[in-house]
Amino acid sequence: MFQNWAKTYGSSPELFFQPTSVEEIREILDMARQRNKRVKVVGGGHSPSDIACTDDFMIQMGKMNKVLKVDKEKQQVTVEGGIFLSDLNVELSKHGLALANLGAVSEVAAAGVIGTGTHNTGIKHGILPTQVVGLSLLTASGDILECSESINADIFQAARLHLGCLGVVLTVTFQCVPQFHLHEVTFPSTLTEVLNHLDDHLKRSQYFRFLWFPHSENVTVIYQDPTNKAGTTGPQEEGRRAITKAASQSLVPSQVWIWTFFIMGERCGGLCVRFSIHTPAPKWDGESCNPCQTLMTIIFLCLALQPPSSSANWFWDYAVGYYLLEFLLWISTFVPTLVRWINRFFFWLLFSSRVENINISYKIFNYECRFKQHVQDWAIPIEKTKEALLELKAALENNPKMVAHYPVEVRFARADEIWLSPCFQRDSCYMNIIMYRPYGKNVPRLNYWLTYEGIMKKYGGRPHWAKAHSCTRKDFEKMYPAFPKFCSVRDKLDPTGMFLNTYLEKVFY
Ligand SMILES: Cc1cc2nc3c(=O)[nH]c(=O)nc-3n(C[C@H](O)[C@H](O)[C@H](O)COP(=O)(O)OP(=O)(O)OC[C@H]3O[C@@H](n4cnc5c(N)ncnc54)[C@H](O)[C@@H]3O)c2cc1C
Numbered sequence: 104m105f106q107n108w109a110k111t112y113g114s115s116p117e118l119f120f121q122p123t124s125v126e127e128i129r130e131i132l133d134m135a136r137q138r139n140k141r142v143k144v145v146g147g148g149h150s151p152s153d154i155a156c157t158d159d160f161m162i163q164m165g166k167m168n169k170v171l172k173v174d175k176e177k178q179q180v181t182v183e184g185g186i187f188l189s190d191l192n193v194e195l196s197k198h199g200l201a202l203a204n205l206g207a208v209s210e211v212a213a214a215g216v217i218g219t220g221t222h223n224t225g226i227k228h229g230i231l232p233t234q235v236v237g238l239s240l241l242t243a244s245g246d247i248l249e250c251s252e253s254i255n256a257d258i259f260q261a262a263r264l265h266l267g268c269l270g271v272v273l274t275v276t277f278q279c280v281p282q283f284h285l286h287e288v289t290f291p292s293t294l295t296e297v298l299n300h301l302d303d304h305l306k307r308s309q310y311f312r313f314l315w316f317p318h319s320e321n322v323t324v325i326y327q328d329p330t331n332k333a334g335t336t337g338p339q340e341e342g343r344r345a346i347t348k349a350a351s352q353s354l355v356p357s358q359v360w361i362w363t364f365f366i367m368g369e370r371c372g373g374l375c376v377r378f379s380i381h382t383p384a385p386k387w388d389g390e391s392c393n394p395c396q397t398l399m400t401i402i403f404l405c406l407a408l409q410p411p412s413s414s415a416n417w418f419w420d421y422a423v424g425y426y427l428l429e430f431l432l433w434i435s436t437f438v439p440t441l442v443r444w445i446n447r448f449f450f451w452l453l454f455s456s457r458v459e460n461i462n463i464s465y466k467i468f469n470y471e472c473r474f475k476q477h478v479q480d481w482a483i484p485i486e487k488t489k490e491a492l493l494e495l496k497a498a499l500e501n502n503p504k505m506v507a508h509y510p511v512e513v514r515f516a517r518a519d520e521i522w523l524s525p526c527f528q529r530d531s532c533y534m535n536i537i538m539y540r541p542y543g544k545n546v547p548r549l550n551y552w553l554t555y556e557g558i559m560k561k562y563g564g565r566p567h568w569a570k571a572h573s574c575t576r577k578d579f580e581k582m583y584p585a586f587p588k589f590c591s592v593r594d595k596l597d598p599t600g601m602f603l604n605t606y607l608e609k610v611f612y
Pocket residue numbers: 108109143144145146147148149150151154155164184185205206207208210211212213214215216217218219220221222223266267268270271272273472567569
């Protein structure tokens with residue numbers, strides 16, 4: 104059984120393979136051809152849609168995960184398609200190199216992130232596929248195609264954002280940059296201020312993004328900029344890591360545990376505060392614990408609720424920002440109007456003061472996404488940011504029954520020439536909306552989803568390929584001027600549709 108990270112989509116492949124060589128993949132494709140089966144290649148399985156699902160043959164590329172070549176002069180790295188970016192980041196760092204931009208998580212494969220057009224933020228930076236300067240594809244016929252700007256240029260423009268439908272991506276060559284540190288500053292603001300001064304914010308910070316808390320004016324602005332200062336991970340942060348590492352090693356599901364932890368933090372005007380908690384273990388691996396376990400934890404939390412004054416720690420990140428929030432969101436499934444108060448309360452509690460952090464780039468780009476969630480993330484022309492967000496805000500105000508979890512994450516990306524890139528030929532604003540699934544429970548979201556999609560379409564939006572959307576071929580033909588070119592490359596490379604699945608049939612038929 105295959106399930107994506109959020110456990111929102113899954114499938115039962117007839118056969119599951121983890122090949123270790125190109126020859127083995129060829130054999131799998133031969134077998135698929137003989138038996139008239141389809142094939143889906145999966146990377147980290149993080150896509151919050153059914154794009155990586157199949158009931159036929161699934162190939163997981165986790166064992167084809169080597170760094171093949173580091174060209175220090177050109178600052179380029181060639182890797183096998185299955186390498187996780189978390190491993191690549193560390194390898195690059197050993198050579199004094201880094202990727203110029205990354206998404207929120209690195210437990211994703213090189214071929215997987217480019218396959219769906221993963222992006223971060225920064226108006227001078229393109230989506231992740233813009234960092235690709237070459238790749239090789241094993242096509243349905245068993246041929247290997249090398250492609251770059253100068254070799255098989257058309258296939259290259261298609262394969263940089265390939266949707267998993269052109270063949271098996273064997274290798275990817277990334278253009279890197281010298282390793283760098285980032286200085287992150289997070290501070291509170293209002294939606295009006297940010298939207299009225301959007302250009303200033305975009306100029307002021309290389310990797311600017313902001314989080315809007317729906318049902319309110321509250322915004323958290325996040326600036327990230329290269330710095331010469333070395334990493335300043337303080338003892339507090341190190342302490343938190345040690346605690347959470349130990350916790351992750353010792354926790355056994357449903358085992359009653361006694362865990363004493365100390366939170367050394369700058370709380371109460373800089374005093375060190377210690378808490379001692381004896382409670383059934385909330386599971387650490389990102390799985391939800393149940394409402395009763397959480398309630399016990401919360402009793403202890405109530406002793407200590409004061410907004411943080413500097414960098415985060417386990418208490419605020421997990422006990423409050425995860426377990427308490429999940430519990431309250433679960434309660435709100437019975438009383439939906441609570442959501443607007445939860446959004447405001449958590450902004451006040453966790454996001455209302457300025458926080459600074461410096462670290463190596465990938466540790467700042469990546470952040471922990473704790474909640475299983477449903478997401479939509481459309482890219483609209485950047486000049487429509489204000490109108491679109493204000494329309495979404497008005498829609499929520501005018502429809503009190505429609506609730507929206509926080510945050511709406513707003514990010515920016517430079518225009519590119521990649522045929523199926525949501526940023527094709529236009530600077531773009533990505534507007535990511537979420538609805539969490541507290542304790543795995545689905546929260547009604549249809550109304551919010553349709554309203555958001557309607558607004559995105561009205562402003563010329565294009566959906567993120569990995570995330571939820573209801574678009575079909577007709578929509579994509581209108582959205583993407585180069586859609587016919589992509590289709591003709593796909594028809595040529597995969598005439599029998601070996602690499603299609605249900606998701607892709609909606610895109611191409
Ligand atoms: C917690 C979380 C945080 C996220 N943060 C961001 C973010 O900040 N920005 C953003 O844009 N997106 C984000 N995403 C979405 C994520 O980046 C994309 O879904 C990405 O494609 C996941 O990579 P993966 O390796 O898991 O790919 P998968 O989901 O495994 O596969 C994605 C596509 O690539 C294809 N594929 C994978 N490997 C190969 C191969 N070797 N050859 C051919 N096809 C292949 C698959 O068939 C599929 O079509 C996030 C998702 C999660 C769950």
